[in-house]
Amino acid sequence: MxxxxxxxxxxxHTSGLAAAGVAAVASGAVxxxxxxxxxxxxxxLDEHAARTLLVMSRRxxxxxxxxxxxxxxxxxxLDGGAKDDKDLAALLRDGVDTLDKAVGITWLDLSExxxxxxxxxxxxxxxxxxxxxxxxxxxxxxxxVWRHFGYEGPSYQFGGYINRGFNDLAxxxxxPETASPKAG
Amino acid sequence: xxxxxxxxxxxxVVIGSGAGGGTLANELCQKGIKVVLLEAGKRESPETFVNDxxxxxxxxxxxxxxxxxxxxxxxxxxxxxxxxxxxxxxGTTVHWAGASLRLQxxxxxxxxxxxxxxxxxxxxWPLTLEELEPYYxxxxxxxxxxxxxxxxxxxxxxxxxxxxxxxxxxxYKNVHTGRMSINSRQRAGRDACWQIGFCFQGCKSGAKWxxxxxxxxxxxxxxxxxxxxxxxxxxxxxxxxxxxxxxLYADKDGNRHVQKxxxxxxxxxxxxxxxxxxxxxxxQFPDGLANSSGQVGRNYMRHTTGSVYAxxxxxxxxxxxxxxxxxxxxxxxxxxxxxxxxxYEMETLSLGVPFMAAFxxxxxxxxxxAAAMDMYDHMAGMWIVxxxxxxxxxxxxxxxxxxxxxxxxxxxxxFDDHPNDVxxxxxxxxxxSAVYEAVGALRTFEVPPYPSTHNLGTCRMSKRPQDGVCNxxxxxxxxxxxxxxxxxxFTTGGAENPTLTIVTLAIRQxxxxxxxxxxxxx
Ligand SMILES: Cc1cc2nc3c(=O)[nH]c(=O)nc-3n(C[C@H](O)[C@H](O)[C@H](O)COP(=O)(O)OP(=O)(O)OC[C@H]3O[C@@H](n4cnc5c(N)ncnc54)[C@H](O)[C@@H]3O)c2cc1C
Ligand code: SF4
Numbered sequence: 001m002x003x004x005x006x007x008x009x010x011x012x013h014t015s016g017l018a019a020a021g022v023a024a025v026a027s028g029a030v031x032x033x034x035x036x037x038x039x040x041x042x043x044x045l046d047e048h049a050a051r052t053l054l055v056m057s058r059r060x061x062x063x064x065x066x067x068x069x070x071x072x073x074x075x076x077x078l079d080g081g082a083k084d085d086k087d088l089a090a091l092l093r094d095g096v097d098t099l100d101k102a103v104g105i106t107w108l109d110l111s112e113x114x115x116x117x118x119x120x121x122x123x124x125x126x127x128x129x130x131x132x133x134x135x136x137x138x139x140x141x142x143x144x145v146w147r148h149f150g151y152e153g154p155s156y157q158f159g160g161y162i163n164r165g166f167n168d169l170a171x172x173x174x175x176p177e178t179a180s181p182k183a184g
Numbered sequence: 185x186x187x188x189x190x191x192x193x194x195x196x197v198v199i200g201s202g203a204g205g206g207t208l209a210n211e212l213c214q215k216g217i218k219v220v221l222l223e224a225g226k227r228e229s230p231e232t233f234v235n236d237x238x239x240x241x242x243x244x245x246x247x248x249x250x251x252x253x254x255x256x257x258x259x260x261x262x263x264x265x266x267x268x269x270x271x272x273x274x275g276t277t278v279h280w281a282g283a284s285l286r287l288q289x290x291x292x293x294x295x296x297x298x299x300x301x302x303x304x305x306x307x308x309w310p311l312t313l314e315e316l317e318p319y320y321x322x323x324x325x326x327x328x329x330x331x332x333x334x335x336x337x338x339x340x341x342x343x344x345x346x347x348x349x350x351x352x353x354x355x356y357k358n359v360h361t362g363r364m365s366i367n368s369r370q371r372a373g374r375d376a377c378w379q380i381g382f383c384f385q386g387c388k389s390g391a392k393w394x395x396x397x398x399x400x401x402x403x404x405x406x407x408x409x410x411x412x413x414x415x416x417x418x419x420x421x422x423x424x425x426x427x428x429x430x431x432l433y434a435d436k437d438g439n440r441h442v443q444k445x446x447x448x449x450x451x452x453x454x455x456x457x458x459x460x461x462x463x464x465x466x467x468q469f470p471d472g473l474a475n476s477s478g479q480v481g482r483n484y485m486r487h488t489t490g491s492v493y494a495x496x497x498x499x500x501x502x503x504x505x506x507x508x509x510x511x512x513x514x515x516x517x518x519x520x521x522x523x524x525x526x527x528y529e530m531e532t533l534s535l536g537v538p539f540m541a542a543f544x545x546x547x548x549x550x551x552x553x554a555a556a557m558d559m560y561d562h563m564a565g566m567w568i569v570x571x572x573x574x575x576x577x578x579x580x581x582x583x584x585x586x587x588x589x590x591x592x593x594x595x596x597x598x599f600d601d602h603p604n605d606v607x608x609x610x611x612x613x614x615x616x617s618a619v620y621e622a623v624g625a626l627r628t629f630e631v632p633p634y635p636s637t638h639n640l641g642t643c644r645m646s647k648r649p650q651d652g653v654c655n656x657x658x659x660x661x662x663x664x665x666x667x668x669x670x671x672x673x674f675t676t677g678g679a680e681n682p683t684l685t686i687v688t689l690a691i692r693q694x695x696x697x698x699x700x701x702x703x704x705x706x
Contacts, residue, residue: 060549061541063558116550132549140541140557141238150561151503151537154235156388160378161341166505169342171498172349172623179348179360180340184369184376 031075038069044082044089049096050075052108056099057135059115063148070145074138078131088130095127188220188410193444195220195410196697197431198451199417199460202275203686204670205451206395207326211694213408217701220443221400221409222433224416224452225272230397233278233386237538240385244278246271249594250455251583256599257632261546266597267486268635269453273413274396276453276637277683281383281508282366282392283531284329285680286320289313290518291526291571294676297518298525303602304573305483309675310647310656316688323688327365327393328372337361338368338377341505343532346496346564350619351512351530362511362531365393365684372398379505381534418590420448420464420473420666428473428666434590447697447706449658451670451690454484454639458580458672459595461643474660474668477650480643481581483574484597485677486636488605490568491533492616493544494625495559502534502564510566515615516679524607527679528570530616535565543634556629564620568612569638571679573602580642638682643672657696658689665706669693 031040031050042050057074082089099107102118110118122128139145146153155161162183174180188195198209201223209221225244234240245268252259252266259266270276290297292309300306324332331337338361340348351359366383367376377391390397403409414436421442423429430444450457458481462472472480510532517527535543537560545553578600582593601609617628646652649661658673660666671686678685700706 061554061557062551063554132547136541137238137538141538146537149537149557150499150501152501153536154382155380155504156235156378156382160380160389161504162377162379164504165501166341166379166381167339167345169345169498169500172345175340175345175348175359179337180344181336181338181361181368183339183379184336 031072033068033072038072040072040076040079042079045075045079045092049093050079052096052099053078053092053131055108055115056119056131057139059112059119060132060135061139066145066148070139070142073142074135077138078134091127091130095125095131098122098125098127185404186218186408186410188218190441190443193430194218194446196447196449197222197443197445198449198669199431200275200451200453200456200670201273201395201400201411202270202451202453202670203277203280203395203683204690205449206274206277206399207687207690208449208451208669208694209409210395210399210403211691212697213403213406215694215698216406216408217698218408219403219410220445221403221411222415222417222431222443223273223411223413225270225413227273227413228278228386228396230386230388230390233388235380235382235385235388237385237536240382244270244272244386248588249586251586251594251596252598253596254578254599256601258635259599261632262635265635266599267453267455267639268637269639272396273400273411274394277394278386278396279384279637280392280394280683282364283508283511283681284324284327284363284365284684285529287313287678287680287685288516291676291678294526301525301573301604303575304604305576306574307644307646307651307675310645316692319688319692320684322691323684326398326691327684327687328367329363329365329684330361330368331363335371336368338364338366338506338509340510341379341502342500343502343505343534343564344510346500346623347510347512347530347532347566347619350621350623353622354618356512356514356619358513360511361509364506364509366506366509367391377506381503381505381507383507416590417452417460418463418592420450420460422466422468422473422663426468426663428663447665447667447701449667449669449693453670454642454672455580455595455597457668457670458642459582462582463592474643474653474662474666476662477652479652482576482579483641483644484578484580484599484639485572485574485641485674486599486633487638487640487677488528488568488570488572488608488612489633489638490609490613491565491631492568492613492620493563493565493629493631494617494620495556495562495627496564496623496625497562499561500564501561503536507534508532508567512619515612522611524604524611526571526604526608528568528608528612529679530612530619531567531569533565533567544629544631546632556627559626566616566619568609568616569679569681570608570612571677572605574641574644574676575600575602638671638677640671640674640677640682643668644675645673646675658693659696667693667697
C-alpha cells in the first residue's frame with residue numbers, strides 16, 4: 001500500500017482507524033494492515049469477516065492506486081452499523097460464510113477472477129447489495145479519496161470557484177460573450 | 185411576525201413553503217391578508233447549508249417513507265425514494281438549480297396540437313401563454329432571472345464550454361448560459377454568484393433565488409405572516425356546508441392542533457398534495473377532497489429525463505461553478521418527424537464524486553464502472569428535460585397497509601414510461617452523445633433518470649370539472665375555498681423546468697384570492 005504521510009495522519013485522526021498498537025488495547029478483534037500501517041478496531045465483525053469485506057469492497061470498485069485504508073473505511077462503517085444492529089451483523093456474517101462456501105475454497109484464497117465469479121453469482125442477494133451500497137457511500141464520500149479523482153469538494157470557504165478556475169478550460173474555443181457573458 | 189390564534193377563522197392557511205406556497209404566502213401578505221404558513225420542515229439558512237452532497241441530502245430532503253411501483257427504473261434503483269425533494273423552509277427551492285424557462289405557447293394546447301395520443305390523457309390547459317405573460321414577467325423580476333429585465337447571463341463554466349463547442353459543431357443554434365434565477369450581478373440585496381458549485385445543496389452565497397431568504401422574510405416583514413415550522417399537516421377538515429374549515433397538524437413534539445381557516449391552499453409538492461387530499465376523506469367526501477372527478481393523484485408527471493456524461497482526453501472539472509447554467513434549446517419545439525410529440529431541453533449538469541458514484545449507473549460495479557469514475561475530472565455532463573405524457577394510471581395512491589410516523593397511509597408512486605417518453609429519451613441520448621462526440625468524447629454514458637426532481641400534474645387544472653381537480657386559478661372545482669398552489673396544478677408538463685411557472689401561477693392565484701375575498705365570494 002502506498003503511504004501518503006499527510007493523508008494517512010489526517011485519516012487516522014478523522015476516523016475510527018488508529019495507528020497499530022494503539023487500538024490493540026481495546027477489546028474485540030482488530031484488523032491490521034499487512035504492512036502494519038494502520039489498524040481497525042472491530043466491534044461486531046471478526047477479523048476474517050473484516051478482511052473478506054475489505055477485499056470484497058475493492059473487487060466491487062477497484063481503484064488500483066488507492067490504498068487499502070480507503071477500503072477499510074467501508075469495513076469500519078459496516079462494522080459500526082452492525083454494532084447496534086443484530087440483523088445487519090447476521091447478514092454480514094452469513095454473507096461471508098456464503099462466499100467461503102460458494103466453491104468450497106475460502107473466498108479470500110481464490111484468484112481475483114474466481115472471486116469475481118462468486119460475487120457475480122450472489123449479485124442479487126441482500127448481503128451483496130448491502131456491501132455494494134455501503135461501498136458506494138463509504139468509499140466515494142471520503143474527502144481523502146476525492147483528490148484521487150481530482151474532485152476539490154467544498155469551495156465555499158475559499159470563496160467558490162469564481163477566482164479558482166471555474167472557466168479555465170483552454171482546449172476548446174472560448175464561447176462568445178452573447179452566449180457566455182463575463183462575470184460581473 | 186404575526187401570531188394568529190388557532191381559532192381565528194379569518195386567515196388563509198398555506199401548506200408548504202416552497203416555490204408555490206412560499207410565493208403565495210408572501211403575495212397575500214403584501215396585500216394585507218393574514219396567512220398561517222405551515223411547513224413540515226425545519227428552518228435552515230445559508231449559514232447552516234453544507235457543501236457536502238450526502239450531508240446536505242440528510243439535512244434537507246423529504247425522507248418520510250414512500251413506496252414505488254411500475255416499470256420506471258427509479259422503482260428498481262431507488263424503491264423508497266421516488267422523488268428527490270425537500271422538507272425544509274423554502275421547500276425544494278433550497279435544492280433547485282435555478283433554471284427558469286417559460287412554457288411555450290403550444291404547450292398549453294397539447295390535446296389540440298398533438299392530437300389523440302393512445303394511452304395519454306392529454307388535455308389543453310384552461311389558460312393560454314398570453315394570459316400568463318404579465319405574470320411570467322412579474323415572476324422573472326421577483327426571481328431575478330438572467331436574460332430577462334436587462335439582467336445579464338451568468339458566465340459559462342468549464343462544463344458549459346464543452347457543451348457550447350459540441351453543440352455548435354453539431355449545428356445547434358440556440359446555446360447559452362440559460363435563464364437562471366441566480367444573480368449574475370448583485371440584486372435585491374443578494375450577492376452575485378460565487379461559482380461555488382453546490383447549487384443543489386443550498387446556495388451559501390444567497391445568489392440563487394429561494395423562498396427561504398426572499399419571499400418568506402419579505403412576508404414576515406409585513407407583520408401578516410405566522411410561519412410555523414415543523415408543523416406537519418395531517419388532514420384538511422370540512423364543515424357541514426362542504427367548505428374547508430381548517431387543518432389538523434402535528435407540531436414538532438407530535439402534539440396535534442386544529443388551525444381554523446377561511447381558505448386553505450395546498451402546496452406540498454405533487455406527491456404530498458394529492459396524498460393530503462386523499463387522506464382527508466370524510467363522510468361527505470368519501471373519495472378524498474376535491475375528487476369528484478376521480479383525478480386526484482392521477483396524471484403524475486416527472487418529465488422525460490436522463491443525463492449524458494462524457495469523458496475527454498483533457499480535464500474539464502465540470503463541478504466548478506454553477507450546476508445548470510448552460511442550455512441548448514434547439515430540440516424543445518414540437519416536431520413529430522423525430523418520432524415523438526413534444527420536445528426537450530439539454531442543460532448542463534454536474535454531480536460531485538459522491539453523487540456521481542450513486543447515480544452514474546445505479547447498481548453497477550466492477551472495473552468498468554471504476555474506470556469511468558477514474559475519469560471524473562475529465563467528464564462533462566448534461567441533463568435532459570422533456571415533456572412526458574400524462575397517463576391516468578401514473579398516480580399517487582394511499583398505501584393499503586403501510587403507515588407513516590403519524591399513523592397515516594404513506595403514498596405509493598406508480599409510473600410507467602409512455603412509448604412517447606421512451607422515443608424522446610432515446611432521441612435525446614443520441615443527440616446529447618453527439619454533442620460530446622463532436623468535441624472528441626472518449627466515451628459517453630447514458631445515465632438513467634434520478635429520483636424525480638420535477639413532480640407535476642396530480643391535481644390538474646381543467647376547464648370542465650370532470651376532467652381535472654381545479655380551475656385556471658387553482659381553485660378546486662368542488663370546494664370554493666380550497667386551492668391547489670403548486671406544480672400539482674399543471675395540466676401538462678411542457679419541456680421546461682417547472683418552477684418559474686409554479687411561481688407565476690402563485691402570483692396570479694394571490695390576485696384572484698384577494699379579489700374573491702374582497703367580493704365576499706370566499
Ligand atoms: C436537485 C433539484 C434541482 C432542481 N432544479 C430545478 C431547476 O433548475 N429549475 C426548476 O424549474 N426546477 C428545479 N427543480 C424543481 C423545483 O425545486 C420544484 O419544481 C419546486 O420547488 C416545486 O415547488 P412546490 O411548491 O410544488 O414544492 P416544494 O418546493 O417542494 O415545497 C413543498 C413544501 O411543502 C412541505 N410540505 C409537504 N407536505 C406537507 C404537509 N403535509 N404539511 C406541511 N408541509 C408540507 C414540504 O416540506 C416542502 O417544504 C429542482 C429540484 C431538485 C430536487
Ligand atoms: S454556483 Fe452560484 S448559485 Fe450555485 S450555489 Fe454557488 S453561488 Fe449559489
